[in-house]
Amino acid sequence: MAVIEAPVKQPDVKKTPEEKSKKQLDQGFLVICWDDPVNLMDYVTHVFQAVFGWDRQKAEHHMLQVHKEGKSVLVRETFEKAEHYVHQLHKYSLQATLEPAS
Amino acid sequence: MKLLRRSESEVVFHLGKREHDAFCKLLDRYPMVPSDFSPLSRFADAEDVGGDQELLEESLTESKKESKTALHAMLNDGKHFHEVTRGWNLHLTPEEVDWLLQVFGDIRVGCWMKLGCPDEMKGKMPELTADNLEFYVAMDMCGRLQMLLLHSLRPTEDSGL
Numbered sequence: 426m427a428v429i430e431a432p433v434k435q436p437d438v439k440k441t442p443e444e445k446s447k448k449q450l451d452q453g454f455l456v457i458c459w460d461d462p463v464n465l466m467d468y469v470t471h472v473f474q475a476v477f478g479w480d481r482q483k484a485e486h487h488m489l490q491v492h493k494e495g496k497s498v499l500v501r502e503t504f505e506k507a508e509h510y511v512h513q514l515h516k517y518s519l520q521a522t523l524e525p526a527s
Numbered sequence: 528m529k530l531l532r533r534s535e536s537e538v539v540f541h542l543g544k545r546e547h548d549a550f551c552k553l554l555d556r557y558p559m560v561p562s563d564f565s566p567l568s569r570f571a572d573a574e575d576v577g578g579d580q581e582l583l584e585e586s587l588t589e590s591k592k593e594s595k596t597a598l599h600a601m602l603n604d605g606k607h608f609h610e611v612t613r614g615w616n617l618h619l620t621p622e623e624v625d626w627l628l629q630v631f632g633d634i635r636v637g638c639w640m641k642l643g644c645p646d647e648m649k650g651k652m653p654e655l656t657a658d659n660l661e662f663y664v665a666m667d668m669c670g671r672l673q674m675l676l677l678h679s680l681r682p683t684e685d686s687g688l
Contacts, residue, residue, distance in 0.1 A: 452654055454571075462646040463639040465670055467677050468632065475625055508579060511567060517629050518560050518636040522568045523576075 452526040454507035456499045459520040460491050472517045473499070501526055509522060528672065531616065536658050538624055538679045543614040553668055554598055557630050559637020562587040615643060624676050631676070635669035638662040 457487040458469075459508035466488055473484035477499065490497035499521075500510060528546050531539040542550055562584040568576045601607045601623075609616045620626065639645070641662040645653035655663060 461636075462644075462648060463636055463666075464632065465673060468628065468673050469627075471628065471677055471680070508567070508583070512583055512586060515565055515583070516590060518564075518632040520565050522566060522570075524568055524570050 433497060444465065444501045446520060453501045454504050454523045455501050455526050456507050456514075457496050457522050457524055458487070458491050458499055460495045461520050461521070464519060468517075474520060476513045476517075491521065528617075528675055530675065533679055536620060538619050538621065540617040540619070540675075540679070541611070541614060542617060547608070547615045549668070550672075552604055553603065553634065553665060553672075555599060555628065556634050556637070556665065557595060558591040558633050560633050560640065562591070564636075564640070591633070594626070597626070598630065621680060624680055628673055628676050631669040631673050633667050635673070638666035639668070642666070 435470065458473075467489045470481065470484045472480060473479055473487055477484075479487075487497045487499055500507070502510065504523070510523045511523050528550065529541045534538070563580075567580045567583050607618055608621075609618065630631050640663075642653040642655075642659055645651050653659075653663060
């Protein structure tokens with residue numbers, strides 16, 4: 426019978442934003458919104474306007490890009506700002522992530 | 528639910544008695560979407576964003592908890608809902624309309640998840656049963672209410688209501 430040893434719990438060592446790789450920090454992070462089949466197009470447009478302060482035309486352009494191409498790069502920002510935007514988009518239940526710009 | 532009037536500072540809707548009941552019961556479902564429904568990142572090094580992911584989820588959970596409290600207040604404080612002869616008038620600021628859009632967005636997406644994340648464009652139809660039909664109805668209701676709320680924020684457009 427195989428003996429499974431209990432896993433050794435390692436202390437949580439998480440990188441702070443300051444410790445993220447210099448390359449990533451230099452190049453910034455992209456905030457990407459991904460397509461989903463549930464959120465209404467008008468709603469997504471509204472969310473982009475509310476979160477980024479864009480006019481309707483720009484918001485609609487990105488909404489259509491999400492709809493037709495499956496995703497849209499919304500902004501390129503520092504990690505902290507990108508994280509803030511992703512958090513805001515998640516509050517509206519949109520599928521959004523931040524990705525290294527490299 | 529029908530838009531009665533709007534100004535820069537206030538939007539007023541009328542709800543019949545049954546609509547008011549349905550509105551309240553729909554909002555009872557909030558929140559439905561789990562805080563980990565979307566990753567912070569799909570491609571970034573997990574070690575780089577792991578701690579941030581946890582913080583994000585905690586923050587989202589806290590934010591929804593506050594929203595739930597605010598919803599309870601809205602439904603019961605006597606300031607938002609005014610009883611009229613044939614139902615209720617709902618008074619909202621534009622900021623509250625935006626917040627309700629978030630709330631209905633959560634319920635709509637949550638119902639969609641309960642239905643197995645159907646995607647009709649890709650031929651993945653919802654498998655409706657007597658047990659999950661309520662989610663389909665609630666999802667549809669949320670969508671209709673979202674459209675109504677969105678129209679109320681656009682004074683220059685014909686709302687068609």
